[in-house]
Amino acid sequence: MTQASNPKPRPWVFRRLPVFLGLLLATLFSFWPIMTMFFEGADIDLGPLWSGKGFSFVSGVPYYSGGFFPSWANFRDALLWGNFPKLVLNSTTIALLSIVIALAAGIPAGYALARSKLRGMGAIGFLLLALRTVSPFAIVLPLYLTYIRVGLFDTYLGMSLAYLVIDVPVVVWMLSGFFREVPGSMYEAAESSGASEAQIFWRIALPSVAVGVAATMIFAFVLIWNEFLMASLLTGAATKTVSLGVWSGVGEAFGGLQSADWDAINAAGTLAFVPAFALILIVRQYLAKGFSLATAE
Amino acid sequence: MDRTAYFLVVPLIAVLAVVEAYPLAYSVYLSVTSYGVGGAFVGLTNYAQLFSQPDFWAALSTSVVFSSGSTVVSIALGVSFAYLLTLVRRGRGVFEAVFLMPLAAAPIVAGVAFAPSGFWDDINTFWHYVLGQPYFNVAGNHLYLFIMVLSDSWEWGPMMMLVALSVLASVPRPVYEASESFGASRWSTFRTVGLPAILNSPVFHFMIIIRFVDAMRAFEIPFAWAGWLNYLYPGAPTDTLSLYLFKLLLVPPNGVIPISLISAAALVLLVVTLLGTTLLYRLMRGLRKI
Structure with missing residues (x-):
């Protein structure tokens, strides 16, 4: 025009x-x-x-005399001689365990937040936001002192529990959004045909948000895959995660302020980035949607 | 679906009690006792000691500057990328995917990717050899602080972009058509219809709060920069509060890890962030009502 x-x-x-x-x-x-x-x-x-x-x-x-000497050596070293595969296994195990626990708590809560109009429900959404302001140090130090005492330090379970701080709010927010998207008429139809609350949840609500649950899991996985601070304080040799491996160049030098070999760090950073990017591409259209639906007034 | 709702949130409350309430209570306990030296109740001594340290105030102000800067810059980046994408006619999906790349990068990866000897080396080379300008020193003139803000915004701008795009998509088509039929350009349509829609949407406000809150805890990027610039002691100019606390843990000044002091500092950070969040929340609610 x-x-x-x-x-x-x-x-x-x-x-x-x-x-x-x-x-x-x-x-x-x-x-x-x-x-x-x-x-x-x-x-x-x-x-x-x-x-x-x-x-x-x-x-x-x-x-x-330029620096153009391409070589795969750093990538090969990280994958074959370094402990990158072990780090991937650690990160994946910790993330999956944590996400399963988060879903067990978050799916019912998200459903309740989406469907119930009781007074306390809005407060829970706000509580989750307020809890996000908690500094990791206020969580990590007490957990560290407790873990040392009860033998959870440097274990998969200990790390998974710690990461609930990160994935539970995301799971509840996004899922309450996806549950909200299920048309109310579906619930009414089910209620009028005599379905029980449990049946409505298992047969109607949950299957309708299956894709949303998958997207939420993937996003939470990326968040945990990328987490650094809590991992650096709560893991030892047995449960080091991928993002720690980036800083140490997948070598042994680790946790301290001194960084490892520059090329090795970059190779490890690239290796850590690629799977995360693939996952983000898969869920990109659901990310904004989940949060939009959750915050709709 | 009335009473059942209460039962449905029980697992959530249980989880939060274990991983949030318990550590928080423990932190409060640690902050009012002398951990490691007897463990006696010392009242607010740790807080008094904390407030008397200039390093703490420096780190706190760095945190506030960092997170305010990062919030503003990531909004600017996200909204302009979203606007750019609305102008693309072909291959929009490809550009969107490319713009999303930083979102997948771990914060530590953002710290590595923007390192002085990485990305900034390329920029400096271009600046010096192609444009003929003198090298700029990333370690000086607080330039590192700007770069830290930029790399944090680089990472989270795409999230803002996704949200802005979803808001733009929800504006009814006829509104755009009406605007265009009056002869408005793409830019003025965006300015009068799209931009207000983005800035007034609840989801964008939610994201702004989350961004601010997360940046207040920022650790990895300042941590990486402490490595690049060799600022390994507590109280260095790159220190955000999180990094300052981490350094107190790793390289304690007197050889004794001041756990009680760190707990006190973490709780102060919590209060500051909560205040900031409440302020932001009020501000945005006020804006939405106008």
Whole structure:
């Protein structure tokens, strides 16, 4: 419409130029840090190439000293010689165990939040938000002292329980949203045909949110996969997680403030990123939806 | 579905009691006793000691600056990316996927990806050799703080973008068509219809609060930067409150881990964050009513 009212429309390319530039910048900004990480891990240093610093003439003979020497060595070392597979196993076990517990508590609660209009229900939503403001140190130190005493330190169960702090609020919020999306007429129809509360939940409500439950599980998994602080204080040698392995370059140096070998860190960071990105792509359309439905007034 | 609702939230309450209420109560206990040196009740001595330390105030203000900055920048990034995507005609799904990449990155990965010898090395090379400018020093002039904010926003901007997109999609089609039929450009349609819809939606307000709250606890990115800049002692300029507490745990100043002091600090952080959240909540409710 706008262009039609112009007496002389500018060429297509010029009209779209700002959009292209914006997309280029946004793409570079989103993508380049990850790309750099991959390049560093694979020993691909582009700087000397495009700055021209990598080329010189040594007594008249062109000489290349740039950093472009691609190699898979860091990735191979992390996967074969480092303990990356073990870290993946640890993270996965801890996350799955934690998510199962979170679902057991969160599915009924999400359902109640979505369907009941009792007064206390809004307070629970707010309580979960308020609990998110708790500093991890107020949780981790007491858990650490307790875990040492009862033998839960550096165990899968101990870590899974600690991670309930992270996944329970997400599960309750997102699921209450998905339960809210189930049309009220379905519940009414079931009630009028004499179904019990339990039947309504198991036969109607739960199957309707199956996809939502899966999406919530995947998102919670990514959150736990990426968690660093609690893992660094509550795990020992047996239950180290993937994101800890990023900082230690999947080697043994670990937990301290000193970082490990730069290339190894980047290779490990890339390896940790790829599965998380795949999972985020799967659930992307459900993320905003779950939160939107949960916060609808 | 009235009485049953109470029973349905019992498991949730039980879980919260174990993983939230118990540790919190324990923290309060730790913060008013002298843990490790007798364990006697010392009242508010730990708090007094905490408040008398300039490092604590420095770390707290870094945290507040960091999370305010990160909240604002990630909103700006998320909304502008969402607007950009509405302008794309073909391949929108591909661009959306690319813009979502940072969301999958662990915070520690964001710390690594934006390291001085990683991403900023590339930027510096470009800046120096292609544009002919002098190198900029990421360690100086509080530039590291800006980069930390930027990398945190890099990670969470995409979440804001997803939410903004979902709000834009929920605006009824005729509203846009009406605006366009009056000859409004894409930008002015967005400014008058899309943007207010995003900024006034409950879900966006919820996300803003979550973003602020999460950034107040930010640890991994400052932690990584402490590594890059070799700020390994408590009270360094990169310290957010979480990082400061972590350093007290790992490299305690007198060799004794001040567990009671750390508990007190964690509780102070909790109170500050709650106050900030309440303020934000009030502010946004007020805005929504107008």
